[in-house]
Amino acid sequence: MSKTPETDGAVPAKSVNPMLKSALEFGPIAAFFAAYILLKDQSFDIGGTAYDGFIVVTAGFIPLLVASTLVLWRLTGHLSKMQIVTLVLVVVFGGMSVWLNDxxxxxxxxxxxxxxxxxxxxxxxxxxxxxxxxxxxxxxxxxxxxxxxxxxxxxxxxxxxxxxxxxxxxxxxxxxxxxxxxxxxxxxxxxxxxxxxxxxxxxxxxxxxxxxx
Structure with missing residues (x-):
């Protein structure tokens, strides 16, 4: 039986509680949405620079997604290419939004x-x-x-x-x-x-x- 590029030479993904897996995958998105609804009309002065709620929520979303992805990888021993690409782009472009306040x-x-x-x-x-x-x-x-x-x-x-x-x-x-x-x-x-x-x-x-x- 041939192996696919996704699994060739890799350790098979460990089984994990489906509810926990869903929480780790979709929890950060739900948290981003909830935090935005709470903070969307607020402005925060940080280091003499004003940041609106969207930027502050984005700043919190990045480490939350990184942490949840790392936990998911630790539990399953596997991340899909889609998850890896998404994480990298969130860190890069989310980080740019926070850094440039844009x-x-x-x-x-x-x-x-x-x-x-x-x-x-x-x-x-x-x-x-x-x-x-x-x-x-x-x-x-x-x-x-x-x-x-x-x-x-x-x-x-x-x-x-x-x-x-x-x-x-x-x-x-x-x-x-x-x-x-x-x-x-x-x-x-x-x-x-x-x-x-x-x-x-x-x-x-x-x-x-x-x-x-």
């Missing part, structure tokens, strides 16, 4: 994340392979054609999310963007996979085996 850098982060993921999937497609399969093959059992179709759709979807994030943060208020980032993007990804039911059914390995019989 919220635009943090708002740009989702755009770059989705462009990177969409670009990586597109690069794999040009090579005739599905990098998505390497990441999700343990979660979905699809034919090669199914993986290629899903990868192509997800690539376009990621590019669409990148464009949508640019439109929202450049044309809407910070509060509107926070709601969009917290709920809109999450809901969009959930709906995307919910609408792929026919693909999962038509290109499942079980359906192919039944047809072959």
């Amino acid at each position: 919220e635009r850098f943090f708002k740009l982060k989702p755009t770059l994340i989705y462009l990177l993921f969409g670009g990586a999937l597109g690069f794999g497609l040009m090579r005739g392979t599905s990098y998505l399969e390497a990441v999700m093959d343990t979660a979905l059992a699809l034919t090669r054609e199914g993986w290629m179709i899903l990868t192509r759709r997800l690539m376009y979807f990621f590019f669409g999310l990148a464009a949508l994030n640019e439109i929202v943060w450049r044309t809407q208020t910070t509060e509107a963007w926070v709601y969009f980032k917290t709920f809109g993007l999450t809901a969009a990804i959930f709906l995307f996979f919910m609408t792929q039911g026919k693909l999962f059914k038509d290109h499942s390995l079980e359906a192919e085996e039944e047809t072959a019989e």
Whole structure:
């Protein structure tokens, strides 16, 4: 049995309580949203410089995400490439927002994340392979054609999310963007996979085996 790039030579991920895992993955985002709602209209004078609530909340979100990611890695012994890339971009662009007292850098982060993921999937497609399969093959059992179709759709979807994030943060208020980032993007990804039911059914390995019989 061949190994995927995600697991080749790596120690298998340890099992962890699903509730704890979800809390570590989504807890920092929920905390960011709650803190923003509480502090959005406040201003803080730190070292003679005025920082609005969004910047202060961003400053707290960065170490919280780092800590939760490290705990998740310690418990499971594994981090996905998506988690690593997200953490790096949060630290870099969130840090720039705090350092320069400019919220635009943090708002740009989702755009770059989705462009990177969409670009990586597109690069794999040009090579005739599905990098998505390497990441999700343990979660979905699809034919090669199914993986290629899903990868192509997800690539376009990621590019669409990148464009949508640019439109929202450049044309809407910070509060509107926070709601969009917290709920809109999450809901969009959930709906995307919910609408792929026919693909999962038509290109499942079980359906192919039944047809072959």
